[in-house]
Amino acid sequence: MAITHRRLLAATVVAALSLLAVWTPARGAEPAPAPAATAPNIIFVLTDDLAWNLVQYLPQVRQLQNEGVTFTNYTVTDSLCCPSRSSILTGKLPHNTGVFTNGGADGGFAVFKGRGNENRTFATALQGKGYRTAFLGKYLNGYLPADTQGGALPYVPPGWSEWYVAGNGYPEYNYDLNENHTVVHYGSAPADYLTNVLSRKGKDFIQRSAAAGTPFLLEVSTFAPHSPFTPANQDLDDFPGLTAPRTAAYDRLPSDxxxxxxxxGPLTAQEKSTLDTNFRKRAQSVQAVDRLIGNLRAQLTASGVADNTYVVFSSDNGFHMGEYRLTGGKQTAFDTDVRVPLVVAGPGAVPGLRRDEIVQNVDLAPTFQRIGAAEVAVDVDGRSLLGLTRGDPASNWRTGALIEHHGPNQAADDPDAQDRRNGSPTTYEALRTATYTYVEYSNGEREYYDRTVDPHQLDNLAAGLPAARLAALHTALVAYVGCHSHSACWTAGHVPA
Known part of the structure; x- marks a missing residue:
């Protein structure tokens, strides 16, 4: 029987908790930082579908790595836009936000809002501590700039002092922004290129907030490099001849x-050519993101607040391009999709440090809240990363990440809809540790990859695992999928080695 039909069996959960019993600190045992004389500012740049293989084309991000901390085992809770962003905003796993997809009964903006998640984000917490907050760019799938949500004006969620958000901003031109309850249209002129517009608005927000002497949080959520992979005009000729990486997994199926x-079947010549073209366009499109980061940091310096500002860079999910005989897409449990960049620079961050702890996007909200000396609720699943950025020892840190996905995702109006060739997995839950990836599908199929000897995940060992090992993995996964508090999820995150 598939895990989705028995995940909440009481006996199984009891067994899981006894098997995985570890010392579990209460939320209050996680030390809150002492209030600074001036609360630190936060700049969070969140990209869309940016995989690790694009970081080499981002000199500003590499500079951030030199100045701050890179988390090498950072994964998302689902390699899909809306569930991942929901976890980022709230610090909660998909089974606790209720957001598993981009739309319908189990996902999208409507479900996120309908379950009250908007009232419990890092923005509402920091605004409550006196922060000026701004959100720019892409919010959640299904959000429309002109939608009033029953009010008199275009809707702006709670927690945000300023709001400049698009709906369909993927083409980068000819889009609308909800600018603080007023819908503004942008056309096809070079100055309307969305990533550049976000850069200008971000700089302006920093300048005004610093001049007011107010601590601030700025999230800039780009649509780049999401398809249709539209570069700015000045970048259209960059990287001539660049092709998609031919890794060991390129055009290969894993065993079993x-x-x-x-x-x-094998990728066709035309599919390979399209992948190469699209990879080059993706590298081109992130050049504007890199300039945006540089512009925001330059404004921090000009405004005299650079030394008291955290700059965080990440992506909502990864992207495969030819691996496992899949054309461009995401949503799988392979590392191409779930393991993405996370770089943090700022006060106390150790320059050039690499941390290999198992961290997830649920850890961002509590990190931002701890930066602002805000309380973190007991039902937040994640944990602050501040100690890790300072180089502190990882005390009993979690050993496994949970990935939850509902599929297949083939809704015609979904910008992330995928067919079999792109990669459209059936519903699954997965554990990812520093050494292995274990997946259970709703139809009873399983995958197990030992990434210490098989980093490209090409040898599925699930069928050959001893029964006791499979039982322990299943029990651990059931406990993780059933957790509903920080304490329970922290315990469940300590999975079998």
Missing amino acids: PPSWLAGN
Whole structure:
């Protein structure tokens, strides 16, 4: 029987908790930082579909790595826009936000808002501590700039002092922004290129907030490099001849692949050519993101607040391009999709430090809240990363990340809809540790990859695992999927080695 039909069996959960019993600090045992004379500012740049293989084309991000901390085992809770962003905003796993997809009964903006998540984000927490907050760019799938949500004016969620957000901003031109309850249209002129517009608005917000002497939080959420992979005009000729990486997994199936993947034959010449073109366009499109980061940091310096500002860079999910005989897409439990960049620079961050602890996007909200000396609720699943950025020892840190996905995702109006060739997995839950990835599908199929010897995840060992090992992994996964508080999720995150 598949895990989705028995995840909440009481006996299984009891067994899980006894098997995985570890010392579990209460939320209050996680030390809150002492209030600074001037509360630190936060700049959070969140990209869309940016995989690790694009960081080499981002000199500003590499400079951030030199100045701050890179988390090498950072993963998302689902390699899909809306559930990942929901976890980022709240610090909660998908089964606690209720957001598993980009729309319908189990996802999208409507579900996120309908379950009250907007009232419990890092923005509401920091605004309550006196922060000026701004959100720029892409919010959640299904959000429309002109939608009033039953009010008199275009809707702005709670927690945000300023709001400049698009709906369909993927083409980078010809879009609308809800600018603080007023819908403004942008056309096709070079000055209307969305990433550049966000850069200008971000600089202006920093300048005004610093001049007012107010601590601030700025999230700039770009649509780049999401398809259709539209570069700014000045970048259209960059990287001539660049091709998609030919990793060991390129155009190969893993052994004993799950049924959703098994039928894919070798990539055609045309598919490979398209992948190469699109990879080059992705590298081109992030050049504007890199300039945005540089512009925001220059404004921090000009405004005299650079030394008291955290700059955080990440992505909502990764992106495969040819691996496992899949054309461009995401949503799988492979590292191409779930393991993404996270770089943090700022007060106390150790320059050039690499941390390999198992961290997830649920850790961002409590990190931002601790920066602002805000309380973190007991039902927040994540944990602050501030100690890790300072180089502190990881005390009993979690050993496993949980990934939850509902599929297949084939809704025609979903910008992330994928077919079999792109990669459209059936519903699954997965554990990812520093050494292995374990996946259970709703149809009973399983995957297990030992990444210490098989980093490209090409040898599915699930069928050969001893029964006791499979039982322990299943029990651990059930406990993780059933957790509903920080304490329970922290305990469940200590999975079998």
